Amino acid sequence: MKLDNIYQEEKKSNLAKVSEIIITMASRPSGFIGLSILIFHVILAFISPYIAPYDFKAINPTLMLQAPSAEYWFGTDDLGRDVFTRTILGGRTALTITFFGSLIALLWGGLLGIFCGLVGGKTDDIVMRIVDAFLSIPWILAMLLIVSLLGTSTEVLIPALGFFYGKGIVRVARAATHDVIAKDFIVSARARGHSNFSIIWNEIIPNVRDAILVEGAMRWSWMLLGFSSLSFLGFGVSPPTPDWGLMISNARGLMSFAYWSVIAPIVGLSSLIIGINLTADAFAKALGIDRSTKAPV
Amino acid sequence: MTEIIQKVKNLSIGFKSKKGEEILILRNISTNIKKGETVGIVGESGSGKSTLALAMMGYVKHGLYTIGGECEFNSSNLLKMKNRDLEKIRGRKIAMIPQNAGQALTPNLKIGYQIDEALQLHSDLKEEEREQKISELLNKVRLPSPETIALRYPHELSGGQQQRVAVAMALAGTPDLLLLDEPTTGLDVTTQAHVLELLNFIAKDTGTSMVYVSHDLGAIAQVSDRIIVMYSGEIVLEGPSRDILKKPIHPYTYGLLKSIPKLSLAGLPQSMPGSQPQPGAIHRGCSFFDRCDFSEEKCKSNSPQLEYLEQLNTSVRCFNHKSLMNDSQVNQTVNKIKTSLQDKEILNISEVSISYAKQNLLDQVLNRISDDNPTVKDININIKKGETIALVGESGSGKSTILKSIAGLLRTKGGIIKFDQKRNLSSDLKERDPNDLRIIQLIFQNPDESLNPNHTVEEIIAQPLKLYFGLKGEELKKNIIELLQKVRLGEFYMSRYPRQLSGGEKQRVAVARAFAAKPDIILCDEVTSALDVSVQAAVLNLLQQLKEDFGTTYIFVSHDLAVVRAISDRVAVLYQGRLCEVGPSKDVYQFPSHPYTEVLLGAVLEPDPDIKPKLVAEDIVEEKPPQKGCSFQGRCSRILGDICKNEIPPWQITNSGNSIRCHIPLKELQKDQIN
Known part of the structure; x- marks a missing residue:
């Protein structure tokens, strides 16, 4: 009775489900690499203030643009600050702001998308046209406007990024809802007279949750790139706080003779984005959203 | 000897399970x-x-691979x-x-x-x-x-x-x-x-x-x-x-x-x-052992081989053939259905019409439906308590549409649906009170779609119990177990997900959910057409048993005339959203019948090589019902002429109480159809 255990599998606790998903993700090489990079960055963000060898804002004119050495592993920048210290600290703000930003994006985008998909009709039409209109505005322009009006504090950046990156999630959530909305179990719930809230909570969310989570994970990496672009343009994190976008922006003019001060933040930023992307991919596959890896029969 | 063009020799095809075990889909198949x-x-x-x-x-197929054997065509594998x-x-x-x-x-x-x-x-x-x-x-x-x-x-x-x-x-x-x-x-x-x-x-x-x-x-x-x-x-x-x-x-x-x-x-x-x-x-013994009426002790541990019987030119895999x-012929014994018909009418459908036409702005503003040729028109059916009435027709005949409007899922254009001869059921779901929703429950065609894949059986059956009766905790659990027993499923099914159940088991869960609401009327939309034949009979028997226990009324939609014959007391035949014939099922299946019923009956395929289908009408498909006249005029082989094209045919009632809507006099219909 080989297959019997499949048919007698008990209802699992949520923790067991999550750990099973993570194990499945890590069992693929790409998922393993992605997860390792992401976990490395997250741990680094937590411990970097305690392990940083130097003060990140200590300016030392005598140490300007030193090449990497045993003392200064990644060299120093144009103000004589240690690049290694600044690089390991440089992901903290970006990671925090974009993490909470994507949570907000996920929440409002997901819920609005599900609601539009369920209600349909005129409400859906109107909301979706507004979303489309926002999609047509270049986000960076709008962000610059918001930031220059309201400042670059975290309280402004998180909701602003969350809003702009949630628009795309609305569409995904709505499409995922459309997939299940025609199914008979929704019709059945309607015919029994369940409220819209109960239908969304009990019937739709369990079925669209995976798709929205994967989309949210992808948005996170895009938001990270977006946030770094803002910093690069001088509208994100304000100096002297170390930030990769800002560091790249500062050191880009010196690239020809002091490449080290640019390369370190670039590697930091791109490895984090690659890590998130690979993790999101593996996450989707572990949830069975990727159809190509579906088991036969 | 005739030439063999395809030779399948000892073919086995299978896949590797997650644990690395070889699981066979085809086991040692040989045939020519x-x-x-x-x-x-x-x-x-x-x-x-x-x-x-x-x-x-x-x-x-992708994911499967050949384990052994060959398929030889023109002497190459x-x-x-x-x-x-x-x-x-x-x-x-x-x-x-x-x-x-x-x-x-x-x-x-x-x-x-x-x-x-x-x-x-x-x-x-x-x-x-x-x-x-x-x-x-x-x-x-x-x-x-x-x-x-x-x-x-x-x-x-x-x-x-x-x-x-x-x-x-x-x-x-x-x-x-x-x-x-x-x-x-x-x-x-x-x-x-x-x-x-x-x-x-x-x-x-x-x-x-x-x-x-x-x-x-x-x-x-x-x-x-x-x-x-x-x-x-x-x-x-x-x-x-x-x-x-x-x-x-x-x-x-x-x-x-x-x-x-x-x-x-x-x-x-x-x-x-x-x-x-x-x-x-299955690892040892006959794969059919569990379900077999003729099984013996040896079938459990020994796998029978395919045995060739010379005199019958037949190969069989059974020890007991x-x-x-x-036992010469398949003597079909049927369980006679008990009718629990009461005189009281429970649902009156009168003059119901339904339109799918897109409404123009003015009508949308005035919240009315105007369509002079609606998809479903003039539906008059009175349903008695405890009756099983079947709506029969091909796709596009409007049978599911009528079901949806009884459930309140589709607004009617006109007409009245009355429950228990007192209460008018509003055609808008939102205007019905919870009790009106409870008394009518639906069972759908495909249990894969009607059960939420992310809910356990317990959660699925709990939904109506919580919604209508507010049950909680131990009492809720007790009720769920009771319902599962009613549909012949054990208590251990509670923690399973639909994907862990077979088609028949899923449909049983769907039936249990419908009965959880203690409804008076259950609407069955092609409930057995997604199931295998052997399972279909079991589900039909279950439905009949539950009906006898609870005195429920069934409105049964199906395209399969033989299934309808087996379960229903009364049959209504629909074409293009218009009724053609309504009557007790034994009479509908006898002549005289409406020319459309005749076509349907002729086309039924029976598992008997001696009964050939009779092809009466052309198999053209009409998109829209005709503006005037008889709905079946476009395909009818007995069309009389202008009268069928211009005038809606009258209801004619046979001696046994069968109503037929046709211009042709009953006597002539009967004479023609029997020849």
Whole structure:
């Protein structure tokens, strides 16, 4: 009775489900690499203030643009600050702001998308046209406007990024809802007279949750790139706080003779984005959203 | 001796499970296909019949692989051939006709172009010759005016016409072997009969060998010379078609034939217990052991071998086939249905009409529906308490539409639906109070779609209990267990997800959910058409049992006239959203009947090679009901003339209380139909 255990599998606790998903993700090489990079960055963000060898804002004119050495592993920048210290600290703000930003994006985008998909009709039409209109505005322009009006504090950046990156999630959530909305179990719930809230909570969310989570994970990496672009343009994190976008922006003019001060933040930023992307991919596959890896029969 | 064109030798196909175990889908299959013969492969879903058919053209589905054996065609093993060599055989020597032709045809290419493509690939004809060949092919599959059909797009054809085009494309390469994978399953009964007749004609005309894969013994009986019965990846019975259908010597086939409802018999057929084992679940003994009425101790531990019986020209995989051989015919015994009919009327549907037409702005603002030719019109049915009434018709007849509006899911354009002779049920779901919603429950066609895949059985059945009765905790659990017992499922099913259940079990859960609301009326929308035959009988028996226990009224929608005959007290026949005939089921199945009922009855396929379908009307499909006159005027073979085209026919009532809506006097109808 080989297959019997499949048919007698008990209802699992949520923790067991999550750990099973993570194990499945890590069992693929790409998922393993992605997860390792992401976990490395997250741990680094937590411990970097305690392990940083130097003060990140200590300016030392005598140490300007030193090449990497045993003392200064990644060299120093144009103000004589240690690049290694600044690089390991440089992901903290970006990671925090974009993490909470994507949570907000996920929440409002997901819920609005599900609601539009369920209600349909005129409400859906109107909301979706507004979303489309926002999609047509270049986000960076709008962000610059918001930031220059309201400042670059975290309280402004998180909701602003969350809003702009949630628009795309609305569409995904709505499409995922459309997939299940025609199914008979929704019709059945309607015919029994369940409220819209109960239908969304009990019937739709369990079925669209995976798709929205994967989309949210992808948005996170895009938001990270977006946030770094803002910093690069001088509208994100304000100096002297170390930030990769800002560091790249500062050191880009010196690239020809002091490449080290640019390369370190670039590697930091791109490895984090690659890590998130690979993790999101593996996450989707572990949830069975990727159809190509579906088991036969 | 006739030439053998396909030789399957000891074929095993399977896949590796997550744990690395080899799980077999096909187990040691050997058979030969001779030139010019039609072989039917029959089995329930999961028996491996499609895998076998695909292997016959050298194709193994993604994820599966050949474990052993070969498929020999023209003395070369297809399963070992390179793709480039296979390309030369597929289409030219072996062609395939898929289940759903509508999806197999490219939607944005014209029919003629698509056939031309097939010809370019599979024949050596020049351009001018090809053009002629296209109309030749379309003529051969009996499509009207081939020149115009060739210029149409697939969506401009009906399902039956699309299937004919698929046949024409398959014939383009003049193949030696034609594989048909459930070619008529998605079609209406009348269309199905026409397509089968065409296939028979083509088999005779071209001498092509055919392998016909189907779950439907009725269809297989009409076309095949030889039948292979598959169960759990094995051939359990193989022999001449007539012998197998008349005198099945394997207990599975015997049980299968017994569980198919027949037109000639009212009442429910006997069901086979249990369901087919999952692939890989059986290691020793006969795979049919659990469900077999004839099993003995030795069947449990020893696997029977396929044994060839010279005198019957039949191979059988059973230790006990001799005891079945003496039991000459399938004596179908049916469980007579008890009618629990009461005089009280529970639901009155009067003058109901429903429209799907898009409303213009003014009507939207005024919140009204204006459509002078609605999809469903003039529906008058009074349903008694405890009755099972069946709505019958082909797709597009409006039967599901009527069901939806009774449930409140679809607004009616006019008319009244009255419950218990007192309360009018609003046509808008939001205006019905919770109790009005509770008294009417729905069971859907496909349990895969009607059960939320992310809920356990417990959560699924708990929903109506929580919603209508506010049950919680222990009491809720007690009720769920009770309901599960009522549908013959154990308590341990509570923690399972729908994907862990078989089709029949899922449908039982859906039935339990419907009964959880303690409804007065249950609407059954094609509840058995997604199920295997052996399971279908069990679900029908369950529904009947529950009805007797609870005194529920059923409104039963189906396209299958034999199923309807088995379960219903009364039948309403619909065409294009208009009623044609309403009457007690035993009378509807006798003449005189409405010309449309006659067409439907004629097209029913029975698993008996001696009963051939009668093709009365053309299998054209009408898009819209006619503006005036009789709804069936476009297809009626007994049309009288202008009167049918202009005047809505009157209701005529026979002595037994059967109402027929036709201009032809009953006596004349009866005289014509019996001849």
